[in-house]
Amino acid sequence: METKIFDQSQLNEAAAILAxxxxxxxxxxxxxxxxxxALLPNAVAQVYQVKGRPSDNPLIVHIAEPEQLEPFVDNxxxxxxxxxxxxxxxxxxxxxxxxxxxxxxxVTGGLSTAAFRMPNNxxxxxxxxxxxxxxxxxxxxxxxxxxxxxxxxxxxxxxxxIAGILDDGVTQIGVESTVLDLSDxxxxxxxxxxxxxxxxxxxxxxxxxxxxxxxxxxxSEAPKAPGMKYKHYxxxxxVMMVNDQDWSAAMAWAKEQQLKVGVLAGPTIAEQVxxxxxxxxxxxxxxxxxxxxxxxxxxxxxxxxxAELDILFAPTFxxxxxxxAYMNRLKKAANQSFFQEN
Numbered sequence: 356m357e358t359k360i361f362d363q364s365q366l367n368e369a370a371a372i373l374a375x376x377x378x379x380x381x382x383x384x385x386x387x388x389x390x391x392x393a394l395l396p397n398a399v400a401q402v403y404q405v406k407g408r409p410s411d412n413p414l415i416v417h418i419a420e421p422e423q424l425e426p427f428v429d430n431x432x433x434x435x436x437x438x439x440x441x442x443x444x445x446x447x448x449x450x451x452x453x454x455x456x457x458x459x460x461x462v463t464g465g466l467s468t469a470a471f472r473m474p475n476n477x478x479x480x481x482x483x484x485x486x487x488x489x490x491x492x493x494x495x496x497x498x499x500x501x502x503x504x505x506x507x508x509x510x511x512x513x514x515x516x517i518a519g520i521l522d523d524g525v526t527q528i529g530v531e532s533t534v535l536d537l538s539d540x541x542x543x544x545x546x547x548x549x550x551x552x553x554x555x556x557x558x559x560x561x562x563x564x565x566x567x568x569x570x571x572x573x574x575s576e577a578p579k580a581p582g583m584k585y586k587h588y589x590x591x592x593x594v595m596m597v598n599d600q601d602w603s604a605a606m607a608w609a610k611e612q613q614l615k616v617g618v619l620a621g622p623t624i625a626e627q628v629x630x631x632x633x634x635x636x637x638x639x640x641x642x643x644x645x646x647x648x649x650x651x652x653x654x655x656x657x658x659x660x661x662a663e664l665d666i667l668f669a670p671t672f673x674x675x676x677x678x679x680a681y682m683n684r685l686k687k688a689a690n691q692s693f694f695q696e697n
Contacts (some may be wrong), residue, residue: 359519363478371487372518373586374489378402380509381482382523383474385446385531385551386502386651388492389429389517390418390482396459399491405516408498408644411670413464413579414531415448415525415541416471419483420666421462424471427457432537441560445534446551450579452539458553462491468538468579478523495520501588501651501658501688505655508655529648530680533557536579547579549645549679577607587687588651590658592617594667594689604630605668617657617664621645624670634662643672647681654688668694 361369361379369379373390381390389405391398393416403410404516420422421439424431428451438449453469463469474492483490486498493510494502503509506522533550535557545566546554557565591647597605606628609616615633618625621641628634638645638654650669657667669685673691674676 356515356518358510358514358517361521366481366485366521369519369521370482370487373398373482373486373490374488376401377519378405378517379482380503380517380520381476381479381492381504382506382521382526383446383476383479383492384527386504386526387487387495387506387520388490388527389495389513390417390490390492393417393458393462393489393491396461398462399459402491402493405513406493406496406498406678407629410461411464413466413470414462415457415480415492415534416462416469417483417492418471418473419480419491421473423489424451427451427453427469427471429454432539432540432544434563435537437560438535438537438557439473442471442552444480445473446475446528447548448472448532448548450534450536450538450547462477466579468536470534472532478521479531481604482521496683499587499589501590501630502531502655504648504652505692507650508696511655513668525652527648529650529652530684532681534640535565537578544649549683551677551680553679555676557670573634581681588654588684589688589690590654590667592658592664592667594669594685594692596685596693597668597669598671600695601694601696602627602668604696608667608694608696609666614665615662617660619646619650619653619657619667619669620668628668632668633664634660643676643678643681646670646672647677650681650684650688 375467496512504526533552535549536545617634618632638649
């Protein structure tokens with residue numbers, strides 16, 4: 356199968372493929388997703404197959420307007436409308452209790468809940484409208500690997516496996532959406548996956564406490580949202596997190612171990628390690644926003660570097676605001692491994 360690159364003028368062609376049960380990757384403000392009709396079980400099954408994704412890992416349903424929720428959502432949470440008015444379109448996924456048999460069980464992972472999002476990308480919103488049906492859209496990569504933030508990343512992982520890619524350049528945010536559980540109308544909202552919409556932002560809008568789910572999903576449990584159970588975001592090369600004060604010691608340790616080090620960093624750290632690092636992926640500045648936008652692209656670039664690196668070092672940030680989303684992804688990519696000086 357040839358994977359075609361679609362531009363804005365070819366939305367009709369891409370939408371027709373989706374309506375007929377084919378797969379087309381689409382851009383969002385977070386990462387690229389593999390699009391398939393959420394109403395066609397055979398199309399959704401192809402998504403799991405192409406990604407190598409575990410079948411109990413539920414998918415997010417992407418819609419173009421809030422009215423598209425009506426056929427699916429049962430007993431909407433009292434905070435739902437306020438959140439949609441404030442953050443949609445945008446990087447916030449909401450989990451609702453759904454009407455029985457309103458969505459194929461392959462979409463929901465067999466649960467009585469489903470996750471919905473309205474992405475902030477004009478091309479993709481137009482694509483959903485033209486396809487005339489909601490789309491599932493898990494990250495358009497091989498399951499477990501860093502998520503794709505450009506059409507080139509999608510091509511690298513999925514060329515020949517999907518019908519097409521709607522290209523819209525590099526994504527703005529760089530990590531997946533915040534997932535908020537609203538499935539129990541009587542319970543407070545619970546963050547199941549941190550993202551660009553922070554706990555602090557949600558609490559400011561709702562004027563109430565928002566909880567954060569910290570429990571680890573066991574082997575026998577079905578996860579309620581993507582990113583809760585399985586290994587994610589990891590390149591082939593081992594990743595280690597380095598705190599600000601530890602860079603000199605970390606580079607000295609790597610030299611002593613005769614390891615070729617790739618470093619993801621902003622300009623300040625890059626200047627500090629430039630003589631010791633075998634390769635550097637430079638974030639456009641020292642901010643957490645730049646690190647978040649560049650994290651997945653940097654992991655991919657260094658993993659494929661001709662320098663044949665032994666280990667990748669990445670900077671840490673405080674786990675508040677966007678830092679919570681960045682550190683959530685980095686910890687998973689690094690398998691919780693921090694550099695610690697003996």
